[in-house]
Amino acid sequence: MVKIPSSELTPEPVYLSRRAFLGGAGALSAAALLAACGTERFVSGTTTAGPGATAGLTDELGDPANSLDQITNYNNYYEFTTDKEGVARLAKGFTTSPWEVSVGGLVAQPRTFGFEDLLALEQEERIYRLRCVEAWSMVIPWLGFPLSRLLALVEPRPEAKFVRFETVYRPEEMPGQRDRHYPWPYVEGLRLDEAMHDLAIVATGIYGHALTPQNGAPLRLVVPWKYGFKSIKAIVKIDLVETMPVSLWMALAPMEYGFYANVNPDVTHPRWSQASERRIGTRARRPTLPFNGYAEQVAPLYAGMDLRQHY
Amino acid sequence: MPSAVHPLSLIPLGLLLGEAALGLLSVNPIQDLILRTGKAGLVLLLLTLACTPLKRLTGWKWLLALRKPLGLYSFLYVSLHLVAFAVIDFGLDLALISQAIAEKRYVLAGMASFSLLLPLALTSTKAAQRRLGRWWRPLHRLIYPAALLAALHYLWLAKVPREPLIFLAILGGLLALRLPWWRIR
Structure with a gap:
């Protein structure tokens, strides 16, 4: 478990936004984060799988959150390995501090944020379903902040239509990145209105603790209505752009991976049927919900679009 | 040596x-x-x-006796594979299973492979061999398309095609060694 040293939690006074909603958020959120770390919610990494281990946390549909053990030992993170159980071991000791994220492109105020600057934003818990394109899913209590808040700080220009995210490229620490089969670094993208949607967050923690390296430390995207691969990990670069970014998966297999990648039981993937899914920790398959159960909130983003074509 | 095939073939199941x-x-x-x-x-x-080409290469006759147990152990794992898929994973939900077959060519290829292997397993006994007479041999050539379908099944489901392609290449080599061209010396 990565612990954030208290020095890293000290609010950075560098942050001088005029925006009202950020006033004083730094001190408040740091306190909130520290408080969260001390709650009973934290589940020991040695706890075995099972909904009982999650102290009664559920998503809004009433399904229990997965245990930290499940969340931190079954990861798709090809920068380390394609073996989901091997990621935790290989990612151990991955350097997540110091960490900077440059946010630029078509913005009025391009900026490089230190990770501490981002921790100074108010952190909140979001219990989301994560649906992998491989047809398994989990319920994860993230800690983070809406991506829209970060984007507002850099003031996107009117020409900006998409947001492009990039993962750190560090082959000396990420053995999977030495595999030339993939066009590293990992790239993902969102349409600007998707990025500004309140459900899209930048996650910095799970169960009230800092993210573990295998889950994308120190910060990652979480877009719960899209397949998991859209939720890019270990972000170092965010650019606002005019044209649709080409993600790593789109570049590698354009017939299989579209830009939108919204969870959709009616659009089948060449490899995995998306009609149903296996919730980690339970036995029976369950039907996959349109937009992963977030249709009410996000379906309007795609009004008038043929989602079979824009998969 | 031939009797070692039993414990060795059961290692994956034992580990699991x-x-x-x-x-x-x-x-x-x-x-x-x-x-x-x-x-x-x-x-x-x-x-x-691999038994037949290896026997031709080395002259070791006992390799031929391995074909039957190896084939049957393969069928054992393939059957467990199918049971895990249809019963444990899909809970015998026929609607979901038929949807998966219709939607996914890899599921179709896997099912086709299994249905080709099934008669081979059922006719693997000496008695069946006697009863089928001269039909036994052509029937058991179904292992070729079955293996090809199994390798395609793997290729079509894998996100990274590297390993399935290695399997396909090995299979291609094993099948090519059976072509008459190789036998002319």
Whole structure:
């Protein structure tokens, strides 16, 4: 478990936004984060799988959150390995501090944020379903902040239509990145209105603790209505752009991976049927919900679009 | 040597059961069960097909006696693979299963491969061999398309095609060694 040293939690006074909603958020959120770390919610990494281990946390549909053990030992993170159980071991000791994220492109105020600057934003818990394109899913209590808040700080220009995210490229620490089969670094993208949607967050923690390296430390995207691969990990670069970014998966297999990648039981993937899914920790398959159960909130983003074509 | 085929072929199953009992499988144990039985079945199928070319290469006659047990152990794993998929994963939900078959060519290829292997397993006994007479041999050539379908099944489901392509290449080599061209010396 990565612990954030208290020095890293000290609010950075560098942050001088005029925006009202950020006033004083730094001190408040740091306190909130520290408080969260001390709650009973934290589940020991040695706890075995099972909904009982999650102290009664559920998503809004009433399904229990997965245990930290499940969340931190079954990861798709090809920068380390394609073996989901091997990621935790290989990612151990991955350097997540110091960490900077440059946010630029078509913005009025391009900026490089230190990770501490981002921790100074108010952190909140979001219990989301994560649906992998491989047809398994989990319920994860993230800690983070809406991506829209970060984007507002850099003031996107009117020409900006998409947001492009990039993962750190560090082959000396990420053995999977030495595999030339993939066009590293990992790239993902969102349409600007998707990025500004309140459900899209930048996650910095799970169960009230800092993210573990295998889950994308120190910060990652979480877009719960899209397949998991859209939720890019270990972000170092965010650019606002005019044209649709080409993600790593789109570049590698354009017939299989579209830009939108919204969870959709009616659009089948060449490899995995998306009609149903296996919730980690339970036995029976369950039907996959349109937009992963977030249709009410996000379906309007795609009004008038043929989602079979824009998969 | 030939009798070692039994314990060796049962190693993957033993490991799987042992890890399951000790709680060493991943948090997605159904997936582990499906992937590992499937791969064991495919590897054993390729080993079955390797016996004849290897015998020709080395002259060791006992290799031919391995074909039957290897083929049957392959069928054992393939059957466990199918049970894990249809019963444990899909709970025999016929609507979901038929949807998967219709939607996914890899499921179709896997099912086709299984249905070609099934008559081979059923006619593997000496008695069946006698009863079928001269039809036994052509019937058992179904192992070639079955293996090809099994390798395609793997290729079509894998996100990274590298390993399935290696399997396909090995299979291609094993089948090519059976072409008359290689036998002319």
